Amino acid sequence: MAADLECPKCDGTTWITVESPQGPVATRCECFQRDERESPYATLGLPPRFRTATFDNFSAGSAKEDRATYNTLIAALRIAQNFATEFPVCAQKGLLFHGGSPAKMTHLAAAALKALSDRGLSCFFCDYQELLQALRSRHDTEADASAHAAEISARIAQVDVLLLDSLGSHRRTEWVADTVGGIIRSRYNHEKGLIATTSWPLEGTRSALARERSGFQEMGVAPSDPETLAERIGSDSVWRLIEHCAPVSLRVPSRGRPRRQSAQAPPSLPKS
Ligand SMILES: [Zn+2]
16 A cells, blocks of 8 residues: 655655656655655664555455455454553563564554654664674674664663564574573563564474473584574573563464475565
8 A cells, every 4th residue: 555645756656767868767756855854753763665654554455355364464453553552551561473474564563663653652673683783793893883783782772662573584693592682681671662573483482492401502503494483582582572572473374275384484585
């Protein structure tokens, strides 16, 4: 669906074609910079694709064509809307979107973040991979990057609601597990808002922990096929996450279709 208010010059695409001596060239429409400056969401850190995401323009498809998908997505939409209205006066201080297409999950998460921002809460969107890269540069003590990383660290510690998008999308290392574990633990301990999306299954937390305890790490053997969120970020983090955040499944009940997600890698980007 189209953005709420489309620019007549570019029809909301933010690109226009202008003539040049070399022929037509696509350039940014003036509405792009203006929107960037004037948007009340400019400081949320939302990626361009999801800046216009709202609850109103979330598409659940057609109930006539695919009722199971429609019902699943509408149920997820309602949970996200209620959370965005009630937080922080609610039992669980976050949402964990899982089991659906990355685009649908991020759309709902971004829409919730904007609705919370409308209510005056400080909010921040973090792409999981980009966040780890930024923090990693600090870990590696590159001076320039370090200031940037320090700024991000301070921000994710302070905001009322943090959105971690594509949780678990980075290959697990001890450093990754420690870093994300620290962020989730901090949110949990201080009862701060956390919205996360993940393409990795939540199942298998118990068996992942059992495998960890059986000592494959001490033996220097990595799990051959990391297949659950617990194996991507650590089972302690997942347990804390599930306690802190209400899980919101976007997985459509299958009708005889083999859809064992845990047996394969999650859908890859781009999120469209
Ligand atoms: Zn425009």
